[in-house]
Amino acid sequence: MSDKKTARDADRNAEEKEEALERASSRSEQEQIAQPYSHEEQAESSEAEERSLSTKRLFVLGLAALGVSYGDIGTSPLYALRECFRGSSNLLPSDANVMGILSLIFWALILVVSTKYMLFVTRANNNGEGGMLALVALLNPWRKNAGRHSKWLLQLGVFGTALLYGSFMLTPAISVSSAVEGLNVATTIFEPYVIPITIAILVMLFAIQSRGTETVGRFFGPVMIVWFVTLALLGVYGIVQEPSVLKAINPLRAVEFFTLNRWTGFVVLGAVFLVVTGGEAMYADMGHFGRRPIQLAWFGLVLPALLLNYYGQGAMLIHSQGQSAAQPFYNLAPDWALYPLVVLSTVATVIASQAVISGAFSLTRQAVQLGQLPPMRLFQTSSEEYGQIYVPTLNWLLMLATIGLVLGFRTSTNLAWAYGVGISFAMTITTILAFFIMRERWKWSMWVAGPITVAFLMVDLPFFGANLLKVPHGGWFPVLTAVVMFTLMGTWRRGGELLRKRLAHDEREQDEEQDPLKDFVAELAKSDTIRVKGTAIFLTSSDAGTLPMLQHHLQLNHVLHERVLLLTVRTEDSPRIPAAERLEIENLGQEVYRVIVRYGFMQTPNVPVAVRFAEHFGIEVDMEQATFYVGRATIIPTDEVEGMMLWREKLFAFMSRNAIQPTSYYKVPPQRVIELGLRVEI
Known part of the structure; x- marks a missing residue:
């Protein structure tokens, strides 16, 4: 890799960090450039490497997964079983009801998380990456020969993504x-201080996000091991007092529960669903560790610990004849262990929240890269892990929303009524998208894909239906959040399409049969245009804007640099693009080059670093002599041009004005930039 110095120390540091990140993503860049390979080979190599993981490496990755992927589902015992006997269901904690709910919890964890996600959905990964947008990208609805259903699949996946933003806040x-409410079990002295303490913890949590989780993250895994071991020990302590609770593994107990409670039993499904809410987050975090470490952590520790704890809580309810229903988790602990358990629970919930916030950052970067959200300022907080990023705007918005929820709903019981609606719908969408993965990617027959999908939907839909009953009691919040986010994402995507079409139309007005760029190069060969020393790099979209910007520059300055790069940054539907496949360069003649820079949707573009790779194609670019030209479009909403409704055009214009400028998003040195303005009506 070249060690050429750049014009500014700040730019050099940014490049060095980006280069370190590239090295961390796969093999060294020099090896990739010397031995390029295809995406298929990359995927096969990734699978082979995962299969050949050593026992030690597998254990280390599984340990790390505990601190990132399982924080959400791992803290559900704090409130899940409790909420089955609270709220509008008015379910009595009788022995039969406790046994029925424990049976539902057991089979929910087995069918939804263990079977659907662990053994099936994790197979539907995009070069190792999971999550809703990765699933959509795997279907590639943007391809030219996409089927008629691709458009609504994209809309469905985007709406599923929008639903997750509500869970990021909740x-x-x-x-x-x-966790903090556990203090009320020991004494009522802390009751007035529960909300202030909760808000203080949340403020500190969001305040440290800018520091990153690279160092703190090393302690997450060991702490969560202590947490899950504690869950298991508490569960065993409760089960020993009432061993008959183990009979609840029998699915007939769940059937008897519904027979006895009928409609009330269906309502309680909304609370039972709380035990599996972390399944979608686990799938989204899969790309950080791989499928096998995720499965090892789940089946080796997380699932046994959760089942033991839930059954221990149930045993305590039966043993106390329902007297501990208000706080079954904390009542499971001996008196001497209560305060240490509150502290450990608080630490575990902070880790769970940290994982969710990091997931929100990662999902937002994917949405930006796939053109679903406007570019935002983000910072890479680790030179080793791509997933560790910081998005300031999103961080503070999440903090305000989370604190607002605590103040508005007051208690975790009230929050539980708002929790689950969005995730249950998102899980249903995942099943639908997985069906098309089976049919289009895996080429499974309808006779195989159909029954599997129906089986999953038979579990997903009752959970979703039960959670819909929460909408009037607080479940409206994630729905409202999803509608707002879906509107913003749809407006930005559609506005971008209209903008590109408008610019492309302006280019084709002269003569559709001619290639304006080739004509320009031909005219340049005949003209006596003065060529000055240095390189001009024009940042442009792949579809339009190249020639008008270049012509505008010539008309104003009457000179042209000795070398011209027409550079387009393109986001692919793969999570990462190796350095060896980063650039595509076409020599147009007269020292004019078309340069395509390709990134994956999990990568952060860095144009100066990408330009340095051009030297491997024989194009030497001295960054001290390079000038970047960027077009800045001013959006003019109007109802005279076919497009969106006027209010959406105004919203798109507002988002465009407040989006981070391309120079910042692509890490272009601001002192080397010249902006060319353009007014566009949509």
Whole structure:
């Protein structure tokens, strides 16, 4: 890799960090450039490497997964079983009801998390990456030969992504609140201080996000091991007092529960669902560790610990004849262990919240890269892990929303009524998208894909239906959040399409049969245009804007640099693009080059670093002599041009004005930039 110095120290540091990140993503860049390979080979190599993981490496990754992927589902015992006997269901904690709910919890964890996600959905990964947008990208609805259903699949996936933003706000609120409320079990002295303590913890949590989790993250895994071991020990302590509770493994107990309670039993499904809410987050975090470490952590520790704890809580309810229903988790602990358990629970919920916040950052970067949200300022907080990023705007918005939820809903029980609606719908969408993965990617027959999908939907839909009953009692919040986010994402995507079409139309007005760029190069060969020393790099979209910007520059300055790069940054539907496949360069003649820079949707573009790779194609670019030209479009909303409704055009114009400028998003040195303005009506 070249060690050429750049014009500014800040730019050099940014490049060095980006280069370190590239090295961390796969093999060294020099090896990739010397031995390029295809995406298929990359995927096969990734699978082979995962299969050949050593036992030690597998254990280390599984340990790390405990601190990132399982924080959400791992803290559900704090409130899940409790909420089955609270709220509008008015379910009595009788022995039969406790046994029925424990049976539902057991089979929910087995069918939804263990079977659907662990053994099936994790197979539907995009070069190792999971999550809703990765699933959509795997279907590639943007391809030219996409089927008629591709458009609504894209809309469905985007709406599923929008639904997750509500859970990003609710998870820290309900997790930390439920942990701090444990103080009320020991004494009522702390009752007036529960909300202030919760808010203080949340403020500190969001305040440290800018520091990153690279160092703190090393302690997450060991702490969560202590947490899950504690869950298991508490569960065993409760089961020993009432061993008959183990009979609840029998699915007939769940059937008897519904027979006995009928409609009330269906309502309680909304609370039972709380035990599996972390399944979608686990799938989204899969790319950080791989499928096998995720499965090892789940089946080796998380699932046994959760089942033991839930059954221990149930045993305590039966043993106390329902007297501990208000706080079954904390009542499971001996008196001497209560305060240490509150502290450990609070730490575990902070870790769970940290994982959710990091997931929100990662999902937002994916949305930006796939053109679903405007570019935002983000910072890479680790030179080793791509997933560790910081998005300031999103961080503070999440903090305000989370604190607002704590103040508005007051208790974790009230928050539980708002929690689950969005995630249950998102899980249903995941099943639908997985069906098309089976049919289009895996080429499974309808006779195989159909029954599997129906089986999953038979579990997903009752949970979703039960959670819909929460909408009037607080479940409206994640729905409202999803509608707002879906509107913003749809407006930005559609506005971008209209803008590109408008610019492309302006280019084609002269003669559709000619290639304006080739004509320009031909005219340049004949003209006596003065060529000055240095390189001009024009940042442009792949579809339009190249020639007008270049012509505008010539008309104003009457000179052209000795070398011209027409550079387009393109986001692919793969999570990462190796350095060896980063650039595509076409020599147009007269020292004019078309340069395509390709990134994956999990990568952060860095144009100066990408330009340095051009030297491997024989194009030497001295960054001290390079000038970047960027077009800045001013959006003019109007109802005279076919497009969106006027209010959406105004919203798109507002988002465009407040989006981070391309120079910042692409890490272009601001002192080397010249902006060319353009007014566009849409």
